[in-house]
Amino acid sequence: MGEEARTRTVHYRIVHLMTGRVRFRVPKLARDPDYAHRLQRLIESAPHVTQVRLKPAAASIAIRYQAQLASEAKVRKHLIRLIQAADVDEGCPSAASSTEAESGNWSELKLPVLATLLALGKEVWRLPIPQSMVAASVAVAGLPVAKRATQSLVRQKKLNIDCLDLIALILSSMQGRWLTPALLLLLHELGDTIRDRTANSSTSRAANLLSSIGHFAWVERNGKQQVPIEEVRVGDTVIVYPGEQIPVDGQILKGAAIIDEQKLTGESIPVVREIGQSVYASTLVRSGEIYIQTERVGNQTRAGASVELIRQAPVYDTRMANYAANIAEVAVLPALFLAGGIWAVTRNPARAVSILTLDFVTGIRVSLPTTFLAALNHAARHGxxxxxxxxxxxxxxxxxxxxxxxxxxxQGDLQVVGVKAVTGRMSEMRILELAAAAEQRLTHPLAEAIARYARLQGTRILPRSEWNYELGLGIRAEIDGETVLVGSDRLLKQAGIHLDCFWEDHSYLLEDCQNYPDCPISADASLIYIASQGQFQGTIQYADPLxxxxxxxxxxxxxxxxxxxxxxxxxxxxxxxxxxxxxxxxxxxxxxxxxxxxxxxxxxxxxxxxxxxxxxxxxxxxxxxxxxxxxxxxxxxxxxxxxxxxxxxxxNNDLNGLLDAIAIARETKQVIGQNINLSVIPNLAALLLASTIGLHPLVATVVHNGSAIAAGLNGLRPLLQHHYSN
CATH class of the missing domain: 3.40.50.1000 (HAD superfamily/HAD-like)
Incomplete structure (x- = not known):
């Protein structure tokens, strides 16, 4: 107790220790939330760990583990390594930086809101606000629009929607009408802010994908020593113990192991790897101990190459598709020429401002991000x-x-789906009883599946005396006075036990047997074979169920x-x-x-x-x-x-969520179509009026902004839906 240590950078102290349980005090937990999150995630994924209780305020972490599956000292040593490993910054943005980015988006609205309030106070509420103050607020709020318009003209040599906005702002401001430009700025900035908030930020998703390979490795260098994975070199001999991930690609020099390759290949059933065979980084040694000659490390491993492929994958524009920009490209010049023509004929700048105000774009710029944001929230409610x-x-x-x-x-987990007994020998329940007794306390996935099935069937677990586990074959054990073999057909054949037909007294391979097509061991099934007292007794069939x-x-x-x-x-x-x-x-x-x-x-x-x-x-x-x-x-x-x-x-880890997601996406597409109509049709009608009989700029602004608000509210409909059905 009271053991203190400092390895690399993280201080820790073991404050409580008993069989299967240890509590650490780690001061860094109290001052670094990101470190606490990483440590909890690492320890929860560690082999043999059954429970993690984290109390950052007390700088305490309590861990329960299966003491019978590994030595106490080895488990504690592994946990201490994880305490150090969690200090490695995985490149994930902190919560603080994410919050700053989000608050930065909303801060862009401050000036347009201020300009609108001052304009309302001056022109609607008749407050004694100096004209110069209102003008200055509109001018400062309009600087981003002026900057974008200038960049488009200078760098891209073309007119865009910002150019139209800037001209409308200048003309309306020249007439001393500050509410129109202020509202225009506010709505445009609101649409851009919502769009940016909805957009997918690549930095918020950044992660060190290679962390799945592990942080440390045991190597033979003047004896066994543990080194950071970055220091392992091609040609090094790496040692991997039960329950550890393989950190490199290479060939086995010594030993044999049962390896879970599911993370890399998707293969649900562990495989046996022996001397001369290849093994790969990120796979897990279930049992056995192997010495590997390193052939590839880091990005050169098969797992690392997968990560590099991900990084080189096509990067899409994560800002949502901006339909408004496409419309604006086509509408800018016609709107500018029409406004210029009306001004030339009528000599009335107000009518020109009305035409420039009545674009089809603002409503779409506001409503599309709002629709997407509402749909994303709606989907989140459904998991x-x-x-x-x-x-x-x-x-x-x-x-x-x-x-x-x-x-x-x-489901990704092996499960027993049936037990079959040879006719005239022992019962299926007895076969399950012997198999569960033989496989008890083994960590192989098949052993765990048999133990789970036996518990569900209410099978008693008999004591096991002498036993011997043969890697890749199975187990031989003394149970209830009987010599029991549980494993592959090769295990039984090595013991000189013949696999008989389930119904008749002959070899199961006799193809003229009338039961041959239905024989479980003649079918292409996944089976565990059970023998007792020198005779084949039956099989246990297993599968990875749907x-x-x-x-x-x-x-x-x-x-x-x-x-x-x-x-x-x-x-x-x-x-x-x-x-x-x-x-x-x-x-x-x-x-x-x-x-x-x-x-x-x-x-x-x-x-x-x-x-x-x-x-x-x-x-x-x-x-x-x-x-x-x-x-x-x-x-x-x-x-x-x-x-x-x-x-x-x-x-919710349920494929039904996929149906919900597709249905929500298709419904959102329909709402977007409605919003485009709500934005285009009123503005088109008002544009015809402004071009013929004339339209006051404030009325044009009301039509323009009203259609944008209507489209925005329509886009919020998904948020009002509390239930969803496919």
Missing amino acids: VLIRSGRALEKLAQVDTLVFDKTGTLT RPESQQVIQTLQDQYGMAVYVLTGDNRKRAFAVASALGIPPTQVCAEAFPEQKAEIVRQLRNSGKTVAFVGDGLNDSVGLAYADVSISFGNASEVARETADVVLM
Whole structure:
């Protein structure tokens, strides 16, 4: 107790310690919220950790962990490494900087609001406000418009909507009417501010994607020593222990391990890797200890290359598509010539100001961002985070959806789906009882799946005496006076045990058996084999089951929305085609055993064929495909890389949220069409009046601003909807 340390930069002290529980006092927690957030996230994702309680005010973090799965000293050492690792700035913007950016957007409104209030006080409320003060406020508020207009003329050599605004401001100000230019400035600035707030900021999404590979590695250099991952070099021998991520790409020199490659390849079932075989950074050693000769590090690893592909992905303009700018490009010169002609004929500058005021653009500039902002808030209420107006707009146009399989269409966890006993031997319940007893307290995903299934079935867990786990084969144990084997068919064959037919006394491979087509071990299924007392007793079948909602969601996308649905996965062909068949996806739209760079290429090919593509995935292996799609979609509990890459995040971790998101996007597109009509039609009618019989500038401003307000209010309709149904 009371142990103090200082490693690198972060002070810590262990203030309480008992089996399976430790409490640290880390002063940095109290003064650095970003560090506290990073530390909590790192420790929650650490192997064996079951609970994290963080109290920043007390500079305290309490951690519970599974002490039976690893030594106490090793777990504490790993937690201390994480306390130091969390001090590495991941490049994420702080909350303070985000707040400053947001407040900066709204601060642009201060001068137009002040100018409008002064103009109202002078012209409407008849307050004794000096004319010079009102004029100065309008002039200062109009400086950004003048600057943009000047830049357009000088740099781009063309007239834009800011030029029209500037001329209208000057002409109306020359007549001493300050309310008209002040309102014009206020509404324009309000539209721009809302647009900027709605736009997707790339800095707010910045993250160090390579952090998923880890911060440290054990290497052999005059003995074993731990070094920062940046110091590992090609040719180094890296040691990886159970529960740790592999930090480099390379070949195994010594040892063997069961490795979970799901994060990189999408393969849901761990694989055995032995001497001479390749292993990859970001994959997890479930059991075993391996020595790796480093071949690639950092950005050169397969995981690092995936990150680089993401960084090189096409960068879209994250400001939402500004339809108003397109209209303005066409309308500027005609409006200018018309206003000039009317002034030349009538010698009345007020009529010219009316024409310049009645553009079709302001209402669209105000209402479109408002509509998008309302839709984004509406989606958030339904557990769907849409990061930008551009993503919402693209989502309404999507005609092709590409799904990863593992963890996206399936649940991503292995589950037992059935137990089958050989006729005339032991019961299915006894088989499950022996298997659960043999596999108890093992960390392999299949062992955990069998233990969960046994608990659900109310199976008693018998004591296990002597036992021996053989990597990649299974376990041999003494249970209830019986020698029990649980594992692959190779384990039983090595023990000289024949796999018999489930119904007749002969080898299961005898193809003239009438039961052959229905025999579980003759079918192409995922099985665990159980033997006892020298005889084959039965099998336990396991699978990565579909999400409960997958079938209904895929059917809706295909039938109601008319979308083409593809499955793109790193998993093997057998399981990929089985999932596609269960969901009604044509086999021609399935691609299996695809690495991240292949996923990116397939997405590019679909886009180049003229399709608007959305990609749905949840892992590091999906992040490249996500980056290259028109719209990228992930889950709230997905890997950090996938979440940061995604345009749309389903926070409820339910594919039904995808249907909500698409429906909201399409409804938003309809509202935008209505807003364009509300902005264009009144201004067009007023423009005809101003060009023929004349229209007072204030009336023109009311029509112009009124249509903008009406369109803006219409755009807020989604915020008034408290319930949504597909």
